[in-house]
Amino acid sequence: xxxxTIRRLIGMIPIIFLISVVVFTLAKLMPGDALxxxxxxxxxxxxYIEEMREKMGLNDPIPVQYVRWMSGxxxxxFGDSFIHKRPVMELIGDRLPNTIILGLSALxxxxxxxxxxxxxxxxxxYSIGDYLISAFNYLALAIPSFVAALxxxxxxxxxxxxxxxxxxxxxxxxxxxxxxxxxxxxxxxLPAIVLGxxxxxxxxxxxxxxxxxxxxxxxxxxxxxxxxxxxxxxxxHILRNSIIPIVTLLGFDIANLFGGAIITETIFTYPGIGYxxxxxxxxxxxxxxxxxxxxLTILTLIGNLVADLLYGLVDPRIRLS
Amino acid sequence: xxxxxxWLLSLLLVMxxxxxxxxxxxxxASTDKEPKDDGxxxxxxxxxxxxxxxYTQPFKGVLSYAYYEGEDDVNALKFMHEGxxxxxxxxxxxxxxxxxxxxxxxxxxxxxFKEGIKWHDGEELTVEDLEYAWYLIAxxxxxxxxxxxxxxxxxxxxxxxxxxxxxxxxxxxxDYTIEVTVKSPTVNLIDNIWSYPEPKHYYGDISSKxxxxxxxxxxxxxxxxPFKVKNIVPGEMIEFERFDDYWQGKPKLDGIVxxxxxxxxxxxxxxxxxxxxxxxxxxxWETIKALDNVNPQEVDALSYSYIAFDWGxxxxxxxxxxxxxxxxxxxxLRHAMAHAIDxxxxxxxxANGLGKPLNTPFPSVSWAxxxxxxxxxxxxxxxxxxxxxxxxxxxxxxxxxxxxxPEGKPFTINFDAMAGAETSEARAQFILQSWQEVGLNxxxxxxxxxxxxxxxDTIEAxxxxxxxxxxxxxxxxxxxxxxxxxxxxxxxxxxxxxxESDALIKKGVTFPEDPSKDVKxxxxxxxxxxxxxxxxxxxxxxxxQRVDAWAVNKRVGGVKLYADGVMPNEVYNWHIVE
Numbered sequence: 001x002x003x004x005t006i007r008r009l010i011g012m013i014p015i016i017f018l019i020s021v022v023v024f025t026l027a028k029l030m031p032g033d034a035l036x037x038x039x040x041x042x043x044x045x046x047x048y049i050e051e052m053r054e055k056m057g058l059n060d061p062i063p064v065q066y067v068r069w070m071s072g073x074x075x076x077x078f079g080d081s082f083i084h085k086r087p088v089m090e091l092i093g094d095r096l097p098n099t100i101i102l103g104l105s106a107l108x109x110x111x112x113x114x115x116x117x118x119x120x121x122x123x124x125x126y127s128i129g130d131y132l133i134s135a136f137n138y139l140a141l142a143i144p145s146f147v148a149a150l151x152x153x154x155x156x157x158x159x160x161x162x163x164x165x166x167x168x169x170x171x172x173x174x175x176x177x178x179x180x181x182x183x184x185x186x187x188x189x190l191p192a193i194v195l196g197x198x199x200x201x202x203x204x205x206x207x208x209x210x211x212x213x214x215x216x217x218x219x220x221x222x223x224x225x226x227x228x229x230x231x232x233x234x235x236x237h238i239l240r241n242s243i244i245p246i247v248t249l250l251g252f253d254i255a256n257l258f259g260g261a262i263i264t265e266t267i268f269t270y271p272g273i274g275y276x277x278x279x280x281x282x283x284x285x286x287x288x289x290x291x292x293x294x295x296l297t298i299l300t301l302i303g304n305l306v307a308d309l310l311y312g313l314v315d316p317r318i319r320l321s
Numbered sequence: 322x323x324x325x326x327x328w329l330l331s332l333l334l335v336m337x338x339x340x341x342x343x344x345x346x347x348x349x350a351s352t353d354k355e356p357k358d359d360g361x362x363x364x365x366x367x368x369x370x371x372x373x374x375x376y377t378q379p380f381k382g383v384l385s386y387a388y389y390e391g392e393d394d395v396n397a398l399k400f401m402h403e404g405x406x407x408x409x410x411x412x413x414x415x416x417x418x419x420x421x422x423x424x425x426x427x428x429x430x431x432x433x434f435k436e437g438i439k440w441h442d443g444e445e446l447t448v449e450d451l452e453y454a455w456y457l458i459a460x461x462x463x464x465x466x467x468x469x470x471x472x473x474x475x476x477x478x479x480x481x482x483x484x485x486x487x488x489x490x491x492x493x494x495x496d497y498t499i500e501v502t503v504k505s506p507t508v509n510l511i512d513n514i515w516s517y518p519e520p521k522h523y524y525g526d527i528s529s530k531x532x533x534x535x536x537x538x539x540x541x542x543x544x545x546x547p548f549k550v551k552n553i554v555p556g557e558m559i560e561f562e563r564f565d566d567y568w569q570g571k572p573k574l575d576g577i578v579x580x581x582x583x584x585x586x587x588x589x590x591x592x593x594x595x596x597x598x599x600x601x602x603x604x605x606w607e608t609i610k611a612l613d614n615v616n617p618q619e620v621d622a623l624s625y626s627y628i629a630f631d632w633g634x635x636x637x638x639x640x641x642x643x644x645x646x647x648x649x650x651x652x653x654l655r656h657a658m659a660h661a662i663d664x665x666x667x668x669x670x671x672a673n674g675l676g677k678p679l680n681t682p683f684p685s686v687s688w689a690x691x692x693x694x695x696x697x698x699x700x701x702x703x704x705x706x707x708x709x710x711x712x713x714x715x716x717x718x719x720x721x722x723x724x725x726x727p728e729g730k731p732f733t734i735n736f737d738a739m740a741g742a743e744t745s746e747a748r749a750q751f752i753l754q755s756w757q758e759v760g761l762n763x764x765x766x767x768x769x770x771x772x773x774x775x776x777x778d779t780i781e782a783x784x785x786x787x788x789x790x791x792x793x794x795x796x797x798x799x800x801x802x803x804x805x806x807x808x809x810x811x812x813x814x815x816x817x818x819x820x821e822s823d824a825l826i827k828k829g830v831t832f833p834e835d836p837s838k839d840v841k842x843x844x845x846x847x848x849x850x851x852x853x854x855x856x857x858x859x860x861x862x863x864x865x866q867r868v869d870a871w872a873v874n875k876r877v878g879g880v881k882l883y884a885d886g887v888m889p890n891e892v893y894n895w896h897i898v899e
Contacts, residue, residue, distance in 0.1 A: 032774020038390075039777055039812065040795055044466035045804065046811035052464070084381050085388070085464075085533035094555055150585060158589035165586055165595065167557050171373075171578045267583050271379065271556040279379060284774065 005309065012301050016294075020073070023293045024066050027286050033058055034082040034284045056082065069290070078291035083283045088291045092273065096258070098168050099272030102195065102265070103257035105188055109196025114203030114246075121204065122211025122242065123234050130208075137201035149194050149267040156190055163190045166269035191268040195261050203246060210242035244314045251307025255300040259292075370897035371576045372877050374400075374887075375591075375599035377584035379556040384542035386517035387457050388465050388533040396886070397559050397579045401441075402544025403889035404516040405434065405451065410883065411688040412798035413841075414512045417890060418446075418545075418568060427506035427832060430514070434497040438568040440520050441543040441550075448499035450518035452491055456480075457519060459488060460529035470515040475502045508830050508840050512799040518545070547572040547893035557581055573879070573896035587872075591615060597874040600886065604743070606673040606870045615872045619675065621685050622867040623884045626793040628662075628736075628752065629815035629861040630655060634783035642808050642816040648788060652858070653713035656699070658789075659862045660709065662755040663701040668865055670751070671744050676865040681852040682794070682802065685866060686884055688841065689800035689848045696856040706759040715761075723762035734763040737779070737790035740770035752791065763789075780814055790814075791864070798885075800848055802826050806855075817860035825851040 035052055038044045053059050057068065072079055078088040117137070121130040140148075157165035163186055164170060170183040214220060215238055223233050262274035269275070273292060280288040312318050380393035386402060389395055405419035419434045438446040458467045459477045471477050476489025490502035503510060520543055527535050537543075542550055545568065548561035559579040563572050582590055588605045590596040592612050601609045610617040630649035635642050649655055668676035680698055683690045710716070714727030726732040734756065738749040749765060756763040766786050771779060780787055792814065794805060803826050804810060808818045825847055833843035856863075871882045879894040 030774070031772070031778045036774050036777055038466065045469055048466045048468070055464070083390070085383055086539075087534070153586060154589060158586075158593050161593065165590055166582045167554075167580065169554055169558070171371075171552075171558060171560050171580070267585065269379070269557060269581050269583050271554075275379065275556070 008305050015301065016298060019297045020070060020294060023290055024069065027290055028062055030284065032284050037283060079287040081285050081288045083285040088287050091288060092291060095271055095273050095276050098270060100257060102188055102192055102270060102272055105192035106196035107253055107257065109192055110199050110203060113197060114200040114207060117200065118204040118207025119239060121208040125212050137204050140198045141201040145194065145198055146263045146267055148198055149264050152190055152194050168270050191264050191270055195264050206245055207242055210245055211238050214238045214241050247314055248307050248311045251303045251310055254303035254306060255296055258299050259296045366878060367897045367899055368573060369575045371578060372574055372597045372895060373578045373580050373595065375580050375582050375596035377582060379581050382539050382553065382555055383533050385519060385538045387454055387467060387519055399887045399889040400548045400561050400577050400892055401546040401550055403546050406516050407890050408798055412686060413688060421511060428503055430501045430510060432499050436497055438545055439566045440545055441564055442523060444522050446518060446545055447496040448493055450521050451499060452493060453521035454517060454519040455488065455491065455515060457529045458515060462528060462530035464530065467515060470513055473503045473507065473510065473514065475504050506832060508832060508844060509799045509801055546889060548577050567893055569893050572893040591872045594874060597877050598880055599872055601870045601872045603672045603675050603870065606675060609872050614875050616875055618871040618873060618882050620869045620871065620882050621884055622869045623684050623796040624793055625679050625682060625796065625866045626791060626864040627861040628789055628791045628864055631788050631815060632860065633816040635811060635816060640809055642813050642818050644816060644818040651713050653709045654715060655859045657706040657709035657759065658756060659699040659859060660702045660706040661759040662752060664865055667751055671748050675868040675870050677868065679863050679866040681856050682863060683800055683852065684796045684884065687800055689845055691849045691852040696853060703759055710759065717760055724760040732762060734761055735766035735786055735788040736763055737766045737776065737787055738770055739776045740772050745770055801830055815861050822851065822854055
């Protein structure tokens with residue numbers, strides 16, 4: 001297992017390298033740079049733009065720029081954000097807690113809902129309830145998240161006034177007080193529900209199908225033959241087996257957790273990684289954009305590895321070698 | 322990257338459809354929910370209360386005038402800090418907390434501060450703080466874009482280049498008086514010189530390069546304005562509280578909250594009172610304007626859009642534009658193309674009427690704006706456009722419905738415009754159709770709109786496919802057209818070369834030969850001549866001056882918006898009305 005992990009980790013290095021080349025090239029292929037948004041006779045002039053391009057090395061050949069960027073990245077330095085005037089790592093560090101709070105809450109909601117719905121659907125397969133659940137799931141999958149977000153805001157924040165419409169914290173609260181945490185929770189709940197409840201389809205169907213399949217297995221027939229109660233069969237025997245594939249999905253969720261939700265965060269003005277990413281793409285703030293992409297790349301690779309390892313852990317039939 | 326761009330585009334498209342559906346419902350909700358209040362700010366002014374100012378882009382948090390870059394940060398700065406001079410409604414510079422005097426030969430400027438003005442930490446404001454700001458900007462490591470506002474001081478360039486360890490032209494006379502010697506006399510010195518002091522005692526010895534990332538600017542910034550920063554939630558919200566020792570008197574509000582929201586929620590948040598003051602997105606203006614709790618304000622903005630003809634290219638070696646493109650040299654053709662477009666219909670249709678046709682590149686509020694009766698208004702007149710084209714020899718010879726050029730060759734016009742807003746495509750089509758209706762074969766260059774970056778990249782590179790393009794410029798409060806209009810300017814995007822125009826522009830910033838003549842009057846005469854010239858020559862079709870729409874909640878009084886938005890020296894007057 002340890003050997004396997006190390007082998008996988010080493011295997012990641014060329015992949016990361018290749019992705020970094022792709023990310024960098026794609027970023028540089030976009031027309032414009034952080035300074036092209038500065039075309040404005042009121043606030044700057046062409047000489048200043050030219051001078052800054054030279055200073056930031058944007059006029060150098062692309063391979064030179066790549067090597068300079070990469071040598072920083074290996075040392076953990078992603079450079080400075082031109083737009084924000086601060087080191088990229090600090091900027092991401094600032095936004096990360098928000099994204100993790102939102103991501104975790106959404107994940108909990110997704111798993112909770114998917115577990116409940118999947119269990120019901122699996123047990124009462126092809127019933128009206130099952131069809132209703134599938135209908136909900138596919139509808140949720142089909143509705144774009146910004147539509148869901150806007151509807152949720154109009155209904156719950158603006159018309160009903162239950163929760164605030166945007167931001168991650170209310171005004172006039174002091175950090176560290178109970179009020180502060182309540183305010184934080186109040187601001188997170190709506191985006192988390194929008195994010196979490198709309199993503200249940202895959203998990204629910206996974207669980208449902210696995211339960212249906214398991215219910216036809218020999219050990220279930222044995223249990224039934226022995227007169228075990230139906231609820232015990234489902235809750236004890238089938239559910240335990242069927243949860244295995246769901247658990248392994250956790251690995252894949254790691255990248256999602258840190259990557260933030262670009263659209264939901266933007267609409268809720270929730271200052272997380274996703275919001276920062278959109279902002280950076282718009283402003284052509286390469287250093288931030290590339291840092292986030294690289295971070296997600298590495299997290300996705302690690303997530304895949306974790307998923308594989310978890311698989312081996314929870315399911316002894318699978319040998320990792 | 323491509324994917325996320327696509328995503329955003331589709332997001333915008335669907336959102337617009339959705340919003341259109343949504344706003345109808347929202348309006349209805351407001352009529353039966355909100356109590357009717359039709360007295361416009363009729364109640365008594367109250368002490369205390371908090372006002373929320375909204376904005377739709379996240380702020381970066383560079384809270385210093387010398388370093389900030391975008392409107393997102395300056396919105397917040399206006400509540401906490403202010404310059405030493407004010408701007409009048411006619412866009413001239415007037416004395417504020419400091420007065421000034423020019424020497425006889427216009428080379429020495431003496432600035433005199435009022436006494437007893439306090440920074441938020443209780444220290445007194447002195448001229449050293451202004452001198453310090455100049456030094457920060459002229460510092461060799463300074464990375465902002467403000468050097469042009471300090472460059473005119475004698476010795477600033479040498480200091481920036483590291484050839485001198487002091488700026489020669491600055492002389493402190495006492496704590497409240499400072500004397501500046503300029504390189505050469507200019508008429509608009511007072512409008513251009515940097516006038517925002519920075520707290521020298523507070524920044525300590527942080528270098529000019531590190532300042533923008535320092536806690537003194539990002540976490541606990543101070544100023545001399547009516548409100549001081551209490552709490553900053555990065556990118557999301559800034560809370561301000563009253564500064565009791567403000568120099569114009571104690572502000573009436575307890576505090577101001579600067580809050581970032583998503584633009585698509587503006588109408589809802591204004592309606593339910595979460596946002597009190599905000600510049601409304603133009604596409605939602607129709608419904609926001611009609612809300613019961615809103616005092617709508619429409620303000621002429623300092624920006625305009627234009628449709629430029631491509632005249633040639635920029636000769637980088639010589640640093641001058643060369644008007645070598647023959648296509649649009651015929652003046653009748655340019656005039657006809659202007660007459661063919663119904664600008665008012667365009668504004669009404671796409672911007673809820675928030676705009677005004679304009680015919681010279683000066684803002685309508687400027688003192689230097691020429692009287693409309695003296696210039697050609699290029700009113701919408703298809704018959705006139707057709708007649709002009711006939712006269713110029715652009716007639717349809719092969720009967721395909723489109724005119725050929727005077728030599729009988731097919732004549733097509735490429736048009737470029739920026740993508741981004743949901744109506745961009747429709748706007749471009751409107752203009753193409755206007756030209757097609759008078760028989761000009763106009764089409765979108767490359768068949769599609771370009772995003773902001775690609776648009777300017779293509780135009781700046783003088784791509785040969787570019788023939789006409791629709792862009793926009795901001796307008797400075799000083800009318801000097803240099804920077805865009807001189808033949809040596811790189812941002813003379815349409816590459817129009819005119820010695821006559823150059824001469825007038827240069828003359829516009831000189832002092833009158835007869836020293837008894839009023840400088841403003843002298844400049845006005847020159848600028849009138851220049852405006853007549855560009856209006857007649859029409860190197861670009863001046864399209865529309867924008868109008869900004871502001872929603873102000875009726876519970877807030879004393880709020881007046883200007884072309885620049887909020888006026889920092891008036892914020893202390895904001896109050897809650899009963």
